[in-house]
């Protein structure tokens with residue numbers, strides 16, 4: 146949220162284009178790059194190789210974990226719902242028929 150804005154080097158030149166003035170510094174490797182060489186990711190500037198590393202590793206795992214988390218929650222929710230319905234039905238079915246006759250207490254008396 147409170148990410149510092151990209152540092153603009155005073156007299157640096159782009160790592161790939163020595164004739165161009167650097168516009169931003171890559172937050173991954175710290176090298177200065179021109180506008181065309183950096184890619185903004187979540188308001189942070191990355192060079193091509195660091196951007197690749199970021200999107201190739203971190204973004205994927207984050208998304209995978211997100212999917213796993215959602216799927217896990219869905220499965221757990223369904224299981225919980227199923228167990229609740231199952232046991233509720235089981236309990237209701239196994240209620241002795243004489244329960245409604247008001248004599249069920251006799252079973253538990255010596």
Ligand SMILES: [Zn+2]
Nearest residue numbers: 171174192195
């Ligand atoms: Zn970099």
Ligand SMILES: [Zn+2]
Nearest residue numbers: 159162179182
């Ligand atoms: Zn450049």
